[in-house]
Amino acid sequence: MACGEPNGSCGCKQNEPLVGLNDTARETDDDVWADDDEAEYSMKDQSTADLKRIHTKQGYLDGLTQAQESGLQQGFDEAFPKGAQLGIEVGRLLSRIWCYKDIRTDLFEQAKQELAITKILDRKYFDNDLESKGEHEIIARWKNILNELQNST
Incomplete structure (x- = not known):
């Protein structure tokens, strides 16, 4: 109304609304950096937490697998010689019984079936x-059978 327009529709700066306290707060909310930074940090924190959770779980699984494999290897190392010794004993028995196949x-x-490794172990x-x-x-039984065969011939 300073420029003389009767309805106040003048285009001069005097007709622009005054910036109040609420408008200043609105400008701060519209600040490009404020919201994006907070959202970005929040997403980074979430991504970091997800990544940490994934790596922790994978590390746990890797450790568990390694411990199981280590225990399995140790069990194999301890039991293999015992199983091998039984296998050698069975092989000797079968070879001696083979000598009596004509009789x-x-x-x-019958000896091959009963002395199968799955039955022995x-x-x-x-x-x-x-x-x-x-x-x-089973081995003791076949030793006795073999002794009887040897004594009968």
Whole structure:
């Protein structure tokens, strides 16, 4: 109205609204850096937490797997010589029984079936520490059969 327009519709600066306290606060909210930085930091924190969680889980799984493999290897290292010794003993028995195949043709096939490694290494012949519960029943049985054959000839 300073420029003389009757309805106050003048285009001069005097008709611009005054900037008040609320407008200043609105400008601060519209600040490009304020909201983006907070959102960006929040997303980075979330991404970092997700990444940390993923790596922690993978590290746990890797450690668990390594411990299991180590225990498995240790068990193998301890049990293999015992199993190998049983295998050698079975092999010797079978070779000696083979010598009597002309006298007892069925005996060698029966011995092969009963002295199969899956039967020799059955859990029932070992304790919880995989130690033998004494003389192996199947091997002892076939030793007796072989002794009888040797004594009968």
